[in-house]
Amino acid sequence: MEDSAYLLLWIRVLAPLTCASMVVAVPGNSAVRTILVVSALDSAFTLVRLARRSPRAVDARLAISRDVAYAVVFLVANFNSSAVPALALAPVPAVEILVASGWRLFFGAVGAEAALSALRMIDMHHTAHRFVHPYWTIDLAVAAVASVIFGIALAHLRNLRSETEVHRARVRESLFQLLEEALAGDGMREELTTDHVREMIEEICRSGDPEVARRAGRTLCSALAMRQSAASLLTAREVETLTHMATGISYRKIASLLCVSEGTVRAHAASIMRKADVHTRLEAVSWARANRLIA
Numbered sequence: 001m002e003d004s005a006y007l008l009l010w011i012r013v014l015a016p017l018t019c020a021s022m023v024v025a026v027p028g029n030s031a032v033r034t035i036l037v038v039s040a041l042d043s044a045f046t047l048v049r050l051a052r053r054s055p056r057a058v059d060a061r062l063a064i065s066r067d068v069a070y071a072v073v074f075l076v077a078n079f080n081s082s083a084v085p086a087l088a089l090a091p092v093p094a095v096e097i098l099v100a101s102g103w104r105l106f107f108g109a110v111g112a113e114a115a116l117s118a119l120r121m122i123d124m125h126h127t128a129h130r131f132v133h134p135y136w137t138i139d140l141a142v143a144a145v146a147s148v149i150f151g152i153a154l155a156h157l158r159n160l161r162s163e164t165e166v167h168r169a170r171v172r173e174s175l176f177q178l179l180e181e182a183l184a185g186d187g188m189r190e191e192l193t194t195d196h197v198r199e200m201i202e203e204i205c206r207s208g209d210p211e212v213a214r215r216a217g218r219t220l221c222s223a224l225a226m227r228q229s230a231a232s233l234l235t236a237r238e239v240e241t242l243t244h245m246a247t248g249i250s251y252r253k254i255a256s257l258l259c260v261s262e263g264t265v266r267a268h269a270a271s272i273m274r275k276a277d278v279h280t281r282l283e284a285v286s287w288a289r290a291n292r293l294i295a
Contacts, residue, residue, distance in 0.1 A: 007099060008063055009046055014092045015070055016040040026084055031077030035089075039070050060100040067093040075116065082124060087117055233275040234293065241268040243294050246285045 019036035026032065046063075071089040078086040090113045098106040234242070237258075244254040251269065255262040269281060276287040288294045 008060060008096060009043065009050065011092060011095050011099065012039075012046070012063060012067060013043050014095075015067055015089055016043060018088050018092070019074075022084055022088065026081075029078070029081075029084060031074070032084065035070050035074055035077075039067075042066060060096070064093050064096045064100060067096060075120075079120065079123065086120055087113060090116070234272065238268050238272050239293060241265060242272055242285065242288050245269065245281055246288070246294050 016036055016039040019032050019039060022029065022032045023036055067089070071087075071093055074089045075086045078084040094106060094109040094113065097109050240258065241254060244257060249257075251265045252262050255265045258265065269284070272288075273279065273281075273284045276284050278284050278287055285294070
């Protein structure tokens with residue numbers, strides 16, 4: 001949204017720039033000077049709000065309305081002047097309409113500009129000139145063609161941005177799933193919760209700051225080291241015993257499955273609980289799951 005706001009701002013800057021060029025060409029035109037000052041202050045105020053990250057710095061509908069007003073005032077003030085192209089500001093709201101509302105309204109705006117241009121030339125023909133220089137029509141046509149090209153480029157950029165956002169979202173989700181699986185899933189350590197991992201990934205993607213990535217990497221490495229430390233405590237037979245303990249079957253049944261005595265199984269269970277610093281079979285299973293030693 002912020003990129004779109006900046007885009008509309010730069011389009012709006014065309015209004016005071018056009019007025020500035022007219023002031024240079026026709027120094028005595030007070031209406032042009034007034035619109036120049038008002039539109040320049042309008043754009044500057046919008047830029048300040050954007051710099052402060054105001055959530056509604058550029059309201060597209062309101063911005064278009066103001067620029068249409070500038071174009072109408074400019075047209076009315078210079079309608080009978082042969083020295084100033086009265087429709088010079090018309091392309092600005094047309095491009096804004098294309099960006100904010102799409103092609104349908106844009107073509108309507110271009111049709112309105114063409115009709116006004118025809119009225120303008122008829123008025124010039126009947127009031128002052130037998131032959132009207134085609135500058136105004138050429139200017140409008142060039143602006144319309146430029147607007148179409150600009151609009152196509154914007155549409156392409158918008159689609160590219162949308163595709164990029166979708167791709168980034170998929171990458172974030174895939175990375176999250178990978179880390180969630182690696183770190184703990186439903187048994188993640190309390191100090192590294194699922195939400196914590198997601199927040200770290202979002203912060204890395206949002207900021208792009210290498211230091212943020214390094215901090216997250218250190219946190220994840222610490223968690224993995226803790227996991228590896230837990231895994232190194234148990235022997236392969238103890239892990240196998242834990243796996244059967246997690247199913248809830250008796251020690252006698254586990255002994256039968258492992259082809260050992262029940263006493264051996266109980267010895268393995270006691271060793272597991274001592275290493276995990278827990279006191280019951282249920283706590284041992286919970287500890288093993290929290291450290292992803294068993295499913």
